Amino acid sequence: MxxxxxxxxxxxxxxxxxxxxxxxxxxxxxxxxxxxxxxxxxxxxxxxxxxxxxxxxxxxxxxxxxxxxxxxxxxxxxxxxxxxxxxxxxxxxxxxxxxxxxxxxxxxxxxYSGKNTQAPVTHAPVTQAPVTQAPATHAPAHHPKTEAATQKTPSSGQNIDSVSFNAVPKDCDDSPVCTSYPCLIFDDEFDTLDLKTWEHEITAGGGGNWEFQFYTNNRTNSYVRNGILYLKPTLTSDQYGTNFLEHGKLELWGAGPYDTCTGNQFYGCERQGVPGRVVNPIQSAKLRSSRGFNFKYGKVEIEAKLPTGDWLWPAIWMMPTYDAYGGWPASGEIDIMESRGNLHYTEPNGQSQGVNHMGSTIHFGPDWTHDRWDRGHAERDCKHGTFGDSFHKYGLEWDENNMKFFLDDELILTVDPGNDGFWKYGGYDKTHFNNPWAGASKMAPFDQEFYIIFNVAVGGQAYFPDNLVNAAYPKPWKDADSTAFWNARNLWYPTWKPTENNGEGAALQVNYVKVWKLKP
The missing domain is CATH 2.60.40.2140 (Beta-1,3-glucan-recognition protein, N-terminal domain)
Known part of the structure; x- marks a missing residue:
């Protein structure tokens, strides 16, 4: 993303x-x-x-x-x-x-004085729910874990359906040591929101596409309940009032280690609203594991239900921990899943591009103007209904030879650059560029540690091109005109169904994240 x-x-x-x-x-x-x-x-x-x-x-x-x-x-x-x-x-x-x-x-x-220790209680502990700043106006919908798929281990690629957590900790270290393979090295089923693992990004800069959301650490937008992680976009005016959009200043600089702005690029830490140019009208959430979990090679499986609602842009993806080969996309990007929330959104030929459609992509190249994402990209439609109706499994198998992407255990994309690596695979050997991956392995830049990201973006430019058709009404903005988008809220906001089930139909819902190491 x-x-x-x-x-x-x-x-x-x-x-x-x-x-x-x-x-x-x-x-x-x-x-x-x-x-x-x-x-x-x-x-x-x-x-x-x-x-x-x-x-x-x-x-x-x-x-x-x-x-x-x-x-x-x-x-x-x-x-x-x-x-x-x-x-x-x-x-x-x-x-x-x-x-x-x-x-x-x-x-x-x-x-703790060291006293009053009891044996564990025999009754089941209370299931975690999201913490709210203000009282809810209605009872939250119940989303038990059983609504998600019951299969908790991947069946694509290697047969590891019955593999248990066979990693043991090192002395004085939390890092796992595998005793057999496949080896489950990370497992989050979201009984709590583990903030040691998942860091909130705090920025109005988005991902460089001038999207209309800003990302914040707020339990309105990111929370865990009944074993499900929710990333839910809301209106900025719900927090600050409508007048703020054209007259307020959105300041995200912060002061502490967990509320400091994480992205200054694209005016990400401060935006000023003026009449005719609103500040980011949506607030949303973006979580990354860069502080808590990074890995190189293995199998990733994430079970999630995608948001439904016009102009929502959910993504499950990975970025390099250290940018070992330079700035984007020289150090790579792995998009396990991207989609759009619109229910009736198609290409002119009728091919769906909405919530019943998803894509997997890799990004690589010597600079941002020469990204060969088209050399590692696949798209699929949902076989029954939409990806917002139920939970689906999104997977990646990644090793020193290739990358394989899966949807519900079905292989949808294999990327193998060959022995000459991604430099020749991308056709850069016929250009004047210097090779940032010279002397590295065939999988460079994808031979380094990466971390996992979840987010829900909204609108912006590029990902919702003008030539696509939204059946209910035309796309209400051009380029990155957040004011035109905001002025059309009577068209798109009802599709988010904010009064139904606490508005969670517009949320990215994640049931679990599992990562296996497949071999020594």
Whole structure:
């Protein structure tokens, strides 16, 4: 998918309507952390916490959950996999809602004394839900894990349906050591939003196509519930008001390690609205694993349901960790899946280009004007309905010889550059360019570590060309005219169905991410 985040905390901190009772925090044996918040007539209680890390204001925290119902006289939540040692500090804040009145208890710290350890509770822990800044106007839709495909291991390529997690940690290191192959080295089923792995990009610059969204770290736009990761676009005016679009300044510079602008290019950290030129009218989410998980070669499988709604642009893709061969696209890009959310969007000949259509692509070349994406590209239609109706599997097998792309275990694209590598494969041997991959392996630039990205972009230029046909109404903007796009919101916004199922039909929904190492 080439191609005002400095929110003043004072605006986010709600006035204290009533005090939230002090929680009972109990470490469990052998691991786990139990939270009990005495009930005081609440409709919902949310917990944000980190271990031995400051949690100022209303930052998301390492763990963040809504507790949607109480057990007996308390709201109870058990976080699995947490191990505390004497002296460890739990930094936390609480949010509670009662009769439509919210309250927060911020900047709290609890220190583990090494006592009061219990055995694990026998009842099932409460399923995580998204944390909201304000009360929802209706009950959120239920999306149990069983709505997704039950097959959790890939069946394409090598037969690894029954492979278990056979990687073990090194001493004093979290890196896996494989004892047999195929070897599952990464598995996120989104029981929580793991912010050590998934970093939010914060930028208005998008991917270089002057899209209409800005990316932010906001639980309105990115959250986990019932084992599903949601990336959901919303209107900027929902957060800041309509007047802000033409008169406000969107400032994303930030101040801390997790709220600092991640992309200054294309005026990504600051935009000023003026009459006739609105700031980015959509806010959305983009997550990347570059801080938490990078790998070279293996099998990737991601099960996801794509967003439905006009001009939505979801992507599941990978970028190089270090740009070893230079700037884009000299160091490569791997697009596992890209699609468009429009329901009735076609080429002039009738070929679908909307949500019932997807593509896989690689990008490579000596500079951005000579990208030979056409040498590694395939497209497919959904066999039944659309990719927004149900979960589908998007896969990549990648080694020192080639790349293979899969849709629901079906091979749709193989890219093998041959022994002469991508320089000759792209036809650059007949040009005057210097070869950035000279002396490297045949797979260069795809012989380095990459990381995984999820995002939902909106509109912009290039990816929604003017010659494609939107049956319901003509494309309402030219080039990157965000104002024309915004002025046509009565046409496209209803297709996002914002009042149905909490607007989640317009969200990219990810059920799991798995990565295997296929050989030593």
């Amino acid at each position: 080439t191609s005002l985040w400095t929110m003043h905390w004072a605006l986010l901190v709600l006035p204290l309507a009533w005090a939230i009772p002090t929680p009972i925090i109990t470490p469990l044996s052998p691991s786990g952390l139990k939270w009990e918040i005495p009930d005081a007539g609440y409709d919902l209680v949310a917990v944000h916490f980190s271990i031995n890390a400051d949690l100022p204001g209303v930052q998301a925290g390492r763990y963040n959950v809504d507790i949607p119902r109480k057990q007996g006289s308390s709201w109870v939540y058990v976080q699995k996999g947490v191990t505390l040692h004497p002296g460890d500090k739990v930094h936390y804040w609480l949010y509670a809602l009662a009769n439509g009145r919210p309250s927060q208890d911020l900047n709290q710290v609890w220190t």
